[in-house]
Amino acid sequence: MSETEVPTREELVERAAKLVPLLRERALWIDENGRLPDEVLDALAGAGLFRMQTPRQYGGYESDARTLVEVHAELARGSVSAAFCVAVYSLQNWMTGLWADEVLDEVFARPDVRVCGGGAPTATATRVDGGYRITGEWAFTSGARHSHWKLSAARTGGEGGVFALMPMADLDLRDDWQTIGLEGTGSVTTVADDVFVPDHHIIDAAEFAANPCRSAANSAKGLYQVPIPVTATVAMVGVLLGAAEYALSSFLERLPGRGISYTDHTSQREAGVTHLQVGEAAMLVEEAQARAHGFAATVSAKTAASEPWTVAERIRSRVQIGRVGQLGKQAVEILASASGGSSVFRGVPITRIHRDIHAMLLHGFFNPQTNIELYGRHLCGLEPNTTYF
Numbered sequence: 001m002s003e004t005e006v007p008t009r010e011e012l013v014e015r016a017a018k019l020v021p022l023l024r025e026r027a028l029w030i031d032e033n034g035r036l037p038d039e040v041l042d043a044l045a046g047a048g049l050f051r052m053q054t055p056r057q058y059g060g061y062e063s064d065a066r067t068l069v070e071v072h073a074e075l076a077r078g079s080v081s082a083a084f085c086v087a088v089y090s091l092q093n094w095m096t097g098l099w100a101d102e103v104l105d106e107v108f109a110r111p112d113v114r115v116c117g118g119g120a121p122t123a124t125a126t127r128v129d130g131g132y133r134i135t136g137e138w139a140f141t142s143g144a145r146h147s148h149w150k151l152s153a154a155r156t157g158g159e160g161g162v163f164a165l166m167p168m169a170d171l172d173l174r175d176d177w178q179t180i181g182l183e184g185t186g187s188v189t190t191v192a193d194d195v196f197v198p199d200h201h202i203i204d205a206a207e208f209a210a211n212p213c214r215s216a217a218n219s220a221k222g223l224y225q226v227p228i229p230v231t232a233t234v235a236m237v238g239v240l241l242g243a244a245e246y247a248l249s250s251f252l253e254r255l256p257g258r259g260i261s262y263t264d265h266t267s268q269r270e271a272g273v274t275h276l277q278v279g280e281a282a283m284l285v286e287e288a289q290a291r292a293h294g295f296a297a298t299v300s301a302k303t304a305a306s307e308p309w310t311v312a313e314r315i316r317s318r319v320q321i322g323r324v325g326q327l328g329k330q331a332v333e334i335l336a337s338a339s340g341g342s343s344v345f346r347g348v349p350i351t352r353i354h355r356d357i358h359a360m361l362l363h364g365f366f367n368p369q370t371n372i373e374l375y376g377r378h379l380c381g382l383e384p385n386t387t388y389f
Contacts, residue, residue, distance in 0.1 A: 027352065038077075053094035065297075068235055068238060081185045094231055102249065174190075244331045321371060332354050336351075
């Protein structure tokens with residue numbers, strides 16, 4: 001497939017913004033059904049948002065970090081679950097770009113292909129002639145219902161492991177995603193029952209962690225020299241930011257005409273306590289924006305220059321997602337507490353945003369305490385207590 005003209009950041013953000021009304025209209029359906037409706041998938045594909053991390057030689061855009069942050073944030077202003085799914089596809093499509101070209105020819109032959117995945121080695125891979133046979137299951141597979149391929153980790157015995165790229169048609173889905181947050185991501189368990197994966201669809205886990213690019217076409221590109229955890233932060237931090245931005249804008253939209261029950265305040269907008277709440281929440285959102293955009297600028301600059309990443313830079317990169325999430329959640333909690341009794345209805349956005357950002361920050365990679373501990377440990381002169389940075 002020949003390269004296509006790449007939209008600018010402004011064009012992609014504008015396309016995402018035009019989808020916000022549709023996402024808001026379908027937000028309740030998305031939560032109740034644990035998936036994205038066909039019209040949303042079609043609209044996302046039509047806007048080219050599944051191509052942001054597809055290699056250019058397959059019609060993709062190879063969008064920079066700031067573009068991903070802003071587009072994913074814009075989508076989160078309509079539906080956090082939808083934005084989360086798109087961010088997963090951005091990350092996993094990029095990770096697929098590390099494979100050999102013969103694999104990429106197969107995966108990206110499909111326009112707007114969507115790859116899901118997970119790094120927990122909760123399945124077993126047994127060596128056989130020509131590849132591996134994989135049996136096991138992986139929980140929390142966000143976007144699985146709409147994916148064409150899955151990138152999965154599996155144990156090979158002892159300390160060994162592999163990453164395998166498998167067609168979704170070879171896997172079963174267990175409908176076990178009944179949650180109180182991110183319901184629409186449909187993060188069901190995926191199951192492999194003695195699935196054969198050929199050698200060219202396998203990368204040793206230790207090699208994959210170092211992410212040397214096997215693609216001759218991609219290996220010279222700075223984009224594919226960025227550490228995997230850095231790209232994971234790039235992909236996901238915009239969702240957290242957009243959730244907080246949506247909380248603030250939706251609160252202000254509901255404010256006119258509202259009073260404060262059981263008080264003499266006939267207008268919540270004129271109450272001093274509201275000014276304090278909105279001011280504090282807005283500053284938290286602004287601080288999250290500045291941190292996320294500053295991080296994206298750093299990644300974009302290093303990517304353009306194909307510069308290597310030091311341990312300190314990797315750790316500082318990972319802490320960004322925890323801090324942005326922490327700031328965003330604080331803002332959402334202030335606004336949720338100020339939203340009144342009517343906000344408990346499912347159709348009021350703040351209720352859904354509050355649940356979604358809470359669920360996101362329970363994830364081990366996003367968790368503020370885990371990330372800030374890693375950063376502090378490094379500042380204290382100790383070795384990292386994780387390899388995922």
